[in-house]
Amino acid sequence: MLKPPSNPRHVILSGCSGGGKSTLLAELRRRGFATVEEPGRRIVAEERRGDGTALPWVDLGAFARRAIAMASADREDVTGTEGWVFFDRGLVDAAVALEHADGVATSETLAGLARFHNQVFLTPPWPEIHRLDGERQQDLNEGIAEYHRLREAYRRLDYVPVILPKVDVEDRADFLLTCLS
Numbered sequence: 001m002l003k004p005p006s007n008p009r010h011v012i013l014s015g016c017s018g019g020g021k022s023t024l025l026a027e028l029r030r031r032g033f034a035t036v037e038e039p040g041r042r043i044v045a046e047e048r049r050g051d052g053t054a055l056p057w058v059d060l061g062a063f064a065r066r067a068i069a070m071a072s073a074d075r076e077d078v079t080g081t082e083g084w085v086f087f088d089r090g091l092v093d094a095a096v097a098l099e100h101a102d103g104v105a106t107s108e109t110l111a112g113l114a115r116f117h118n119q120v121f122l123t124p125p126w127p128e129i130h131r132l133d134g135e136r137q138q139d140l141n142e143g144i145a146e147y148h149r150l151r152e153a154y155r156r157l158d159y160v161p162v163i164l165p166k167v168d169v170e171d172r173a174d175f176l177l178t179c180l181s
Contacts, residue, residue: 009084011117014093014150017143019123025088027173034081038088039070060101067094096153106153120159121176
């Protein structure tokens with residue numbers, strides 16, 4: 001079981017790949033909130049400059065382990081930050097990916113680590129905005145399967161999944177901040 005939050009103002013944005021998490025994160029940053037970029041995109045960029053052995057479409061387990069390490073370091077980096085801190089994916093998502101890839105239980109990976117804010121905000125599948133790019137090669141069907149894995153994992157870990165509405169980014173940010181108030 002996860003420990004109580006070390007900072008209950010650390011909030012996870014998760015959900016379907018291509019569902020608008022990064023756009024929402026940018027809007028929250030524009031509004032003055034502290035944000036942490038998705039480890040996965042940073043890892044893909046690093047791997048493309050290197051040997052590429054830890055790309056998610058090459059070795060999901062290696063990718064997930066790198067994402068866990070990076071997300072843990074990210075969390076340490078913002079430990080003393082005042083106010084809300086929003087994470088684009090991060091530690092729990094990486095643990096879910098490791099469970100999917102290599103069968104390592106999410107609860108085992110997260111054992112002894114501090115929890116995040118009780119509510120986790122999930123972007124639902126949104127075909128109209130989903131796009132592939134150099135860092136996202138997961139098609140919509142794979143993204144939908146991942147979304148269901150994540151939603152179930154967050155429930156198992158006693159988080160409260162909040163499904164974000166399919167509205168423009170300003171309204172989405174307003175919805176999220178209202179939920180937190």
